[in-house]
Amino acid sequence: MSESFERSASVGELVLSLRGISKNFGAVSALTDIDFDVHAGEVVALVGDNGAGKSTLVKILAGVHQPSSGTINFRGQPVTLPDPRAALTLGIATVFQDLALCENLDVVANIFLGNELSPLRLDEVAMEMRAWTLLNELSARIPSVREAVASLSGGQRQTVAIARSLLLEPKLILLDEPTAALGVAQTAEVLNLIDRVRARGLGVVMISHNMEDVRAVADRIVVLRLGRNNGVFEPDASNQDLVSAITGASNNAVSRRAERLRMERDHSGSAQAGEQRP
Amino acid sequence: MTDVKQSTSAPLALDRADARVKHEAGIGGAVSAFLDRVRSGDLGSLPVIVGLVVIWTVFTSLNPVFVSSSNLVNLLFDCSTVGVIALGIVCVLMVGEIDLSVGSISGFASAMVGTLWVNQGWPIALAILAALAFGALIGSLYALLFNRLGMPSFVSTLAGLLAVLGMQLYILGSTGSINLPYGSALVDFGQLMVMPKWVSHTLAAIPGLAMLVSGLRTVARRRAANLSTPSVAGLILRVATITIGLELIVAYLNQSRGIPWMFGLFVGLVVAMNYALTRTKWGRSMTAVGGNREAARRAGIKVRAIYLSAFALCSLFAALGGVLAAARLASASQQAGTGDVNLNAIAAAVIGGTSLFGGRGSAYSALLGIIVIQSIASGLTLLDLSSSLRYMITGAVLAIAVIVDSLARRSRASHGRA
Numbered sequence: 001m002s003e004s005f006e007r008s009a010s011v012g013e014l015v016l017s018l019r020g021i022s023k024n025f026g027a028v029s030a031l032t033d034i035d036f037d038v039h040a041g042e043v044v045a046l047v048g049d050n051g052a053g054k055s056t057l058v059k060i061l062a063g064v065h066q067p068s069s070g071t072i073n074f075r076g077q078p079v080t081l082p083d084p085r086a087a088l089t090l091g092i093a094t095v096f097q098d099l100a101l102c103e104n105l106d107v108v109a110n111i112f113l114g115n116e117l118s119p120l121r122l123d124e125v126a127m128e129m130r131a132w133t134l135l136n137e138l139s140a141r142i143p144s145v146r147e148a149v150a151s152l153s154g155g156q157r158q159t160v161a162i163a164r165s166l167l168l169e170p171k172l173i174l175l176d177e178p179t180a181a182l183g184v185a186q187t188a189e190v191l192n193l194i195d196r197v198r199a200r201g202l203g204v205v206m207i208s209h210n211m212e213d214v215r216a217v218a219d220r221i222v223v224l225r226l227g228r229n230n231g232v233f234e235p236d237a238s239n240q241d242l243v244s245a246i247t248g249a250s251n252n253a254v255s256r257r258a259e260r261l262r263m264e265r266d267h268s269g270s271a272q273a274g275e276q277r278p
Numbered sequence: 279m280t281d282v283k284q285s286t287s288a289p290l291a292l293d294r295a296d297a298r299v300k301h302e303a304g305i306g307g308a309v310s311a312f313l314d315r316v317r318s319g320d321l322g323s324l325p326v327i328v329g330l331v332v333i334w335t336v337f338t339s340l341n342p343v344f345v346s347s348s349n350l351v352n353l354l355f356d357c358s359t360v361g362v363i364a365l366g367i368v369c370v371l372m373v374g375e376i377d378l379s380v381g382s383i384s385g386f387a388s389a390m391v392g393t394l395w396v397n398q399g400w401p402i403a404l405a406i407l408a409a410l411a412f413g414a415l416i417g418s419l420y421a422l423l424f425n426r427l428g429m430p431s432f433v434s435t436l437a438g439l440l441a442v443l444g445m446q447l448y449i450l451g452s453t454g455s456i457n458l459p460y461g462s463a464l465v466d467f468g469q470l471m472v473m474p475k476w477v478s479h480t481l482a483a484i485p486g487l488a489m490l491v492s493g494l495r496t497v498a499r500r501r502a503a504n505l506s507t508p509s510v511a512g513l514i515l516r517v518a519t520i521t522i523g524l525e526l527i528v529a530y531l532n533q534s535r536g537i538p539w540m541f542g543l544f545v546g547l548v549v550a551m552n553y554a555l556t557r558t559k560w561g562r563s564m565t566a567v568g569g570n571r572e573a574a575r576r577a578g579i580k581v582r583a584i585y586l587s588a589f590a591l592c593s594l595f596a597a598l599g600g601v602l603a604a605a606r607l608a609s610a611s612q613q614a615g616t617g618d619v620n621l622n623a624i625a626a627a628v629i630g631g632t633s634l635f636g637g638r639g640s641a642y643s644a645l646l647g648i649i650v651i652q653s654i655a656s657g658l659t660l661l662d663l664s665s666s667l668r669y670m671i672t673g674a675v676l677a678i679a680v681i682v683d684s685l686a687r688r689s690r691a692s693h694g695r696a
Contacts, residue, residue: 084576084578085578088578096576100573100576101570101573102565102566102569102570102573102574102637103569103570104565104568104569104570104637104638105562105565105566105569109562109565109566113562113563113566113573113574113577113579114563114574114577114578114579115578116559116562119558119559119560120558120559121557121558122557122558122559122562124496125496125499125500125503125505126503128293128503128505129503129504129505132293132505144293145293146293150690150691151693164577
């Protein structure tokens with residue numbers, strides 16, 4: 001596949017750089033001293049347990065929350081993100097896991113929602129053309145852009161949401177659990193889509209709980225634990241390392257099984273690749 | 279002709295490249311696509327048109343006067359007042375809210391016009407403007423309560439129903455009713471003024487012409503943009519059907535008095551609202567807010583402003599309907615806007631096909647729905663039946679309309695349509 005080829009070739013300039021970001025909700029520190037970088041043409045997976053601060057970090061980047069301290073540099077410039085509009089105009093687009101589309105509107109209307117062409121006399125032809133162009137660039141498989149979104153499958157809806165985020169030509173896309181509600185085939189479709197978005201030279205931040213998905217597309221895996229940085233991993237890092245970074249414990253079911261397998265292998269002397277399996 | 283030969287096999291249109299989707303072509307295709315839509319629960323205006331045919335057949339068989347052109351002209355006069363109110367109801371239903379106080383607002387608006395114009399001697403235009411401004415103000419108040427305090431529109435407008443009714447009784451005082459002078463422009467407009475024949479025939483030709491021009495333009499633009507084009511034959515067939523149908527109706531009504539100007543105003547407002555709801559960014563935002571409020575907010579739509587516009591427009595139309603009702607009755611009384619006005623307006627919008635659940639509807643539903651309701655009223659009056667029976671039958675029709683709406687919604691969900 002040429003995609004693995006592009007992966008290494010197209011990592012470019014630093015798009016986003018966070019330094020020392022903290023966020024307090026009252027007495028609770030949701031994020032403490034977070035450093036985080038994203039380059040153009042790179043997929044960074046953000047993983048961590050529930051309550052690790054992934055969603056808070058994405059919400060800060062989307063302009064929903066403001067950090068208590070720390071600096072955000074976007075394309076080399078220090079920026080503030082007081083509201084979602086500000087993030088959008090800078091070129092940071094967010095694809096939310098749910099509540100993203102209006103089911104009663106068709107695909108074109110959803111993609112252009114809030115950014116319609118010629119507000120007093122909607123230019124349907126130009127909008128439909130642009131919608132097809134966007135969807136074709138993503139090699140998306142949408143049967144018709146004039147069907148209501150209600151008739152689309154989960155994966156197709158995610159595709160529409162991603163296409164919508166690309167409409168304003170962002171430099172960075174945040175995906176909040178893009179595959180959480182999807183089946184096997186649909187997940188594969190969305191992961192392909194993420195590959196193509198990266199190939200367009202955009203920076204991608206993806207939150208996921210699914211290590212398989214993360215390994216499939218991520219260039220780097222950033223682990224958060226209890227609101228702090230807890231390591232950066234290559235996608236070929238072992239499951240055991242990832243799980244212990246996420247949970248903070250070196251003694252748990254996953255590590256115990258890996259240990260057991262290794263001992264069995266050592267005993268039998270054969271080279272089973274057991275520890276690669278989850 | 280020295281150019282390089284153009285590629286002979288035209289590339290597939292941009293939206294026809296996917297082989298998995300059925301695309302119907304030609305007139306037969308249009309018919310079967312329509313049947314498909316209906317089967318999956320996307321009924322559109324079909325139930326109301328079927329209902330209208332049934333109602334008219336029954337009443338005509340009971341009393342042939344019902345379809346006489348003079349009775350139908352009266353019907354159109356009566357439709358216009360509550361119809362305008364129903365148009366406002368369509369606005370609030372589109373965003374999934376409700377206004378129960380439209381009857382009171384219309385009654386208060388008529389009382390205001392009566393008091394300011396007849397009793398206080400204001401110029402008529404100013405009195406009407408004041409009434410309309412009051413309507414918009416009340417709607418803005420509902421929007422404020424809804425947006426800032428999270429008060430359900432059901433409750434705030436129920437409170438408004440009582441409060442505004444009280445204001446109406448207060449300003450009418452002990453006399454209880456104000457007669458508007460016969461011979462004034464307003465009363466003539468509400469009771470007598472009809473279009474000259476040539477005007478009504480010209481106006482009836484306009485929808486077809488507009489459809490033809492915009493349809494051909496769309497075809498040309500889509501072809502230029504390498505998108506599939508709708509069939510020109512189908513377009514011409516639709517245009518011909520609509521134009522001939524409208525001209526026949528106009529010719530029939532012109533056998534007696536002709537088309538009331540007041541009905542012309544109503545239809546004009548319906549067409550304007552339909553344009554606003556389907557072809558502008560505001561209308562798109564209204565539909566989006568009614569369909570999924572949170573998604574609309576995240577798309578950058580100013581949701582509160584949309585609610586404000588919906589509530590204000592609804593009350594504004596209610597006030598206008600009240601003024602027209604005063605003109606129709608040549609009086610502003612304590613009874614104006616009470617009784618079944620409220621529910622007729624809401625029923626008209628729902629019967630016409632606007633969903634109570636928000637996000638689906640059309641301005642034309644106000645027009646179709648009010649014709650159904652007024653047909654029932656007119657037919658029963660001709661049969662000399664009491665209002666008790668009229669209430670029961672209108673109630674049953676409303677119940678059927680809501681049942682159809684709910685069933686169609688369920689069917690759409692199971693067929694994967696919104």
